Structure formats: structure tokens, C-alpha cells
Amino acid sequence: MESFKVTLDRIEENIAVLLVRDEEKFKINIPIILFPSGSKEGDILDIAITRDVQGYRCYKKKSFSTA
Amino acid sequence: MLIVAAGCSDSKTNTQEKVSTEKTAASEQPTQSTEQPMPAPTAKQTNPTIISQNKELPSAGGNLTVHFLDVGQGDSILLEHGDDGMLIYSGEIGKGDDVATYIKNEGIMSLDYVIATHPHSDHIGGMSVILNDFPIGHFVDSGYAYSSKTYENMLKAIDKKNIPFETPKRGDKINFTSGIDVYVLNPGSTYFTDDVNQNSVVLKVTDGKVTFLLMGDAGIQAENEIMKDGYNVDADILKVGHHGSRTASGTPFISAVSPEISVIEVGAGNDYGHPHQETLDRLQKVSKVYRTDLDGTITVTTDGSSYSVSTEK
Numbered sequence: 308m309e310s311f312k313v314t315l316d317r318i319e320e321n322i323a324v325l326l327v328r329d330e331e332k333f334k335i336n337i338p339i340i341l342f343p344s345g346s347k348e349g350d351i352l353d354i355a356i357t358r359d360v361q362g363y364r365c366y367k368k369k370s371f372s373t374a
Numbered sequence: 375m376l377i378v379a380a381g382c383s384d385s386k387t388n389t390q391e392k393v394s395t396e397k398t399a400a401s402e403q404p405t406q407s408t409e410q411p412m413p414a415p416t417a418k419q420t421n422p423t424i425i426s427q428n429k430e431l432p433s434a435g436g437n438l439t440v441h442f443l444d445v446g447q448g449d450s451i452l453l454e455h456g457d458d459g460m461l462i463y464s465g466e467i468g469k470g471d472d473v474a475t476y477i478k479n480e481g482i483m484s485l486d487y488v489i490a491t492h493p494h495s496d497h498i499g500g501m502s503v504i505l506n507d508f509p510i511g512h513f514v515d516s517g518y519a520y521s522s523k524t525y526e527n528m529l530k531a532i533d534k535k536n537i538p539f540e541t542p543k544r545g546d547k548i549n550f551t552s553g554i555d556v557y558v559l560n561p562g563s564t565y566f567t568d569d570v571n572q573n574s575v576v577l578k579v580t581d582g583k584v585t586f587l588l589m590g591d592a593g594i595q596a597e598n599e600i601m602k603d604g605y606n607v608d609a610d611i612l613k614v615g616h617h618g619s620r621t622a623s624g625t626p627f628i629s630a631v632s633p634e635i636s637v638i639e640v641g642a643g644n645d646y647g648h649p650h651q652e653t654l655d656r657l658q659k660v661s662k663v664y665r666t667d668l669d670g671t672i673t674v675t676t677d678g679s680s681y682s683v684s685t686e687k
Contacts, residue, residue: 314521314522314523314524316494316495316522316524317494317495317496317570317571319619319645319646320619320621320646322645322646324495326467326495326522326523326524328523329523330523331467331495331522331523331524332467332468334467334495336645347568348568348569348570349520349521349522349570350521351521
């Protein structure tokens, strides 16, 4: 699992602008609707990205079976 | 980096308009160190005469030049008066070098004031370069503490260089340079906690009869507070709040400011749809609108009685 911290730098209407800590050189825009309720500007968040290997296998299998 | 530098040198040969203003702004400012609340402004009595002009204004040391730098989706404003320089914000992360180059090309090697209106990264992202490249006399901040590393690193650099750190509030005066009044209209005595934009440092800059109102990202809540507290927001040149977002530039506020020129600092094809059409419509009804995404860097020069506007594109 890859996990990293971000700063919720600002909310531009429905878009949350995240800065990847610590250097904060990379910016990520994510719709605010995907965030936990109560999220606000200045929050520090953990983001984890995991590969859904099983899901991908199922997709490939399904794709072949419907081909 | 080269693009902005080229824009700087090109801009002086490009489109220029001279605007005569007959407003009596000189009588609107008090002489003491804090601005007192003023009665609500009345409607303009005269319309400005806009005269096309192909020659440059004389570059006398007494002129105030305000550069609205094209830094994409972010803000950066350089005030130049004789040997004195003030930088308000410094653009998004990665834009610091562009801003520093522009300032140096103007022949400015030190800054009397640097102002971070608020801690969002599109306003302080390039600050590390500015702090590194220039001797700085005073650093002005909204004073609203923020959790980002960008803000923390900015504070550390200010501390390391022993730059006086100031957090003025509504009504305070900034002693920038002789003959130019700079008053702080925002933040007020208490901070907004749910919307950092509303804590933006808002400056009213007056050179004789010509007044600039520089809004940072302040929105409708801040606008209403400033007016509720009785401050006169009437101005000739408005740096529109929050990149022309619908969250700023409310109808009562624009009516009170009644700008002749509105400047929107905004990036082409930005992710947020700025400027919003309803805000543009509101501004275009009362003023000529300039946009950094369309016009490039925009420069306004005034001798205190009239002003000229030049654009990079």
C-alpha cells in the first residue's frame, strides 16, 4: 500500500485542492464530495492508494468471456 | 521564465490608454496612521474620459506603477514608486522565479514590503524564491495561522532572515513610500475560520486622486464586513477578488467601489471556471475589464491625477 499525506490547501467551490506533503510541489484536484464529512481547508489528510488486483483479474476475465 | 520577462519589455510598447479622473479621492483619506470609517460613498458624479494614447507617460520618479503580473492561476502585484517596491503575493508554486525575474528586470533589487494576503498556495507558493532573492524590509501577513508546509516554510524563512513580521488589521496604515497612502481594509479584528479567503489582506492604495483597491481573494463576507464597518471602498482600479469567482464581487460591493478599471488575475483554462460569467457581467456593466489570461501582464501608471493602462498582449 502506498500512503502519503496531503494538505487540503483550499476548496474552490466543489473541488478540493490538495498539496502532497512535505514538499508540496505536487497539486491534486479531487471533488470535495469524495471527502469525509467535516473536511475543511487546512486539514491534513492521509491518502492510501491500493491496487485492486483481484478486481482487475475479474475485469479481464469478464472482458474475455464477453468478447 | 523568459515569457514573463519578454512580456515585461514588450508591454511598454503595447496598448495604452490614458484615463483622466475627476474624483476627489484626495479628500477621502485621513492623515493619521489609521483610517477611520467613512460614510457610504455616493454615486460617481462624472464619467472618466478615456483617451487613446500611443506614447508612454514620462517615467518620472514620482509616478506610481502597479504591475498585475500574469502568473497563470494566481496573483502577483508589484507596486513601484521611485526606489521603493512592494510585492503583494508571489504566485503559485513554481512561479517564484518568473516573478523574481520580472522584479529584477524592473531594476528593483530589494523590496520594502512583501505582502502575503492569505496562506493559499496560489498566493504564497512562490514566496520562497522571493525571500531568497531579495532583501526585504517588512513582511505583512494576514496572521491567520495555517497548517500547510508551504506556509510553515515561509514563516521559517522570514524568521531566519530576521524580517519584521507584521499582521495589520482593518484601519491600519502601511508606511510604504512618501506620497502614497496604503490602508488595510481587511482582515478585521476576528478571523473567519471556515473560509481562509475571507481573511485576505485587502489594501486601499491612493496616489492623489487615483485609488486602487486590491482584494486578494476576499469574498462577499469580507466585502460586507468592510462596508458594515463604514469604510469607503470607492476606487478607480479594482483588483477583483478571488480571480473573478462568483464567491466575490457582490452587487452592493461593486456598486460601492464603482471601479473604472477592473483587473482579474486568472489563468487560461483553469480548473475552477474562473472568472465566472455572472461576475464578469457585473463588472463589465460598470468598468472596463482587463484579464491576465487574455491581456498578459497589465500595468497601470499614475501621476496622482490621471493614469494609463498598458497590456502585454
